[in-house]
Amino acid sequence: MIAVLMGGNSAEREVSLNSGEAVYQALKSQQINCFKFDWNGDNLEDLWSQHFDLAFIVLHGRGGEDGVIQQLLEDRNITYTGSNAGASANGMDKHLCKNIWQSENLPLAPSILANKDSTTPTIDFPLPWAVKPVSEGSSIGISKVTSLDQLDNALTLAQHYDNKTLIEQWIEGEEYTVAILDGEALPVIKIVADQDFYNYESKYLSNSTQYLCPCGLTEQQEKQLQAIALKAFQAIKATGWGRVDFILDEHNSPFLLEINTVPGMTSHSLVPMAAKAAGITFEQLVKKVIHAAQK
Incomplete structure (x- = not known):
């Protein structure tokens, strides 16, 4: 049962x-x-x-x-x-996760941690910034800050969800995601959001956000993203299934955004989409996730 x-x-x-x-x-x-x-x-x-x-x-x-x-x-x-309890905790805490990835020399945008009841630390990387709750998903509570006078409001929004906030350099570029299923990377998906960035509304409410698979990258670029995604997944000791999100800047250099250890399985969700591109039906995907858990 x-x-x-x-x-x-x-x-x-x-x-x-x-x-x-x-x-x-x-x-x-x-x-x-x-x-x-x-x-x-x-x-x-x-x-x-x-x-x-x-x-x-x-x-x-x-x-x-x-x-x-x-x-x-x-x-x-x-x-x-x-993933088990430890890996799940590693993946959910964006600051902890980035520290683990940094120790593995994985590609990351610079960031700092801000605590709710402390003075905001000096930010030594250029605008714009992404301000996000440390432990929240689905792009909830995230703001794009393009001028210093927007920072306080962005922090207030993020701190509504979490006492700890990550301030990260905003990388302009294209967003991609790599699903991991039982030790293998599935085909890469390119996300073309209808908003300024891939926020909650774009993810779940919009019908005009586009998901491209094939993603338009060269085979070599796609394999590079898949390899980084697998390394990022394994670095936090994640297992079974998950999803790793990237931004590719104007030079096609990848930057890791975050990892999802319990990805969505809705009609708008990306893991079922990537599985379908690999010839895996939704029913087969569900069985494969179970099979990975029983190993």
Whole structure:
């Protein structure tokens, strides 16, 4: 029996519910015994009272992607999909993740950490900047700062979601993403957002954001991105499946943005899109994620 864990109480709750429904329907269509469980933050006793052998985690954001639910499942010796508690925590904390990647000499834009109750440190790299909560997903709370007088508002927005904020040099360029499935990089997708950047609205609400696969890069460039994505994935000790996001600047130099250890599985989601380009149906994708968890 498989429990599809969805919902949660993070800012990404609605996306998670959509992802969970898609996974549940894919399992049901293959006659796989499963049930949906909407975790609202304080009803886990209801989950533990049910019999299941594996948890398919499609909880996005805090509680579901940061190692919390993973640790609770580990404590009960229950198999689950995706990365373990430690790797999930590494991936969710953007500052910690960047430090790990930096130690592996992976390509990164310069950044600094700002704490809510402290003076903002001196920023020694040029505008524009990306200001983002350290532990939030789906581009929630992110601002593009093009002049110094915009910084306070950007910090206020980011600190609504997290006490810690990452201020990062904004790299102008094209956005790409690489899905990882059971140790392999899937075809690269280019994202052409209909907004100034690939924000929450572009990701989930817009019908005019374009996803290009084939992505338009040369074979050599695509292989380079896939190799960096795999190295970034392995550096934080992620396993199973995930997604690594990049910006390529005007010189086609790649910069890592972030990693998602519980990517979306909605109709707008990128991992199913990359899987389809590799000849993997949504139903097969769901089974492959489960298979990776059972190894």
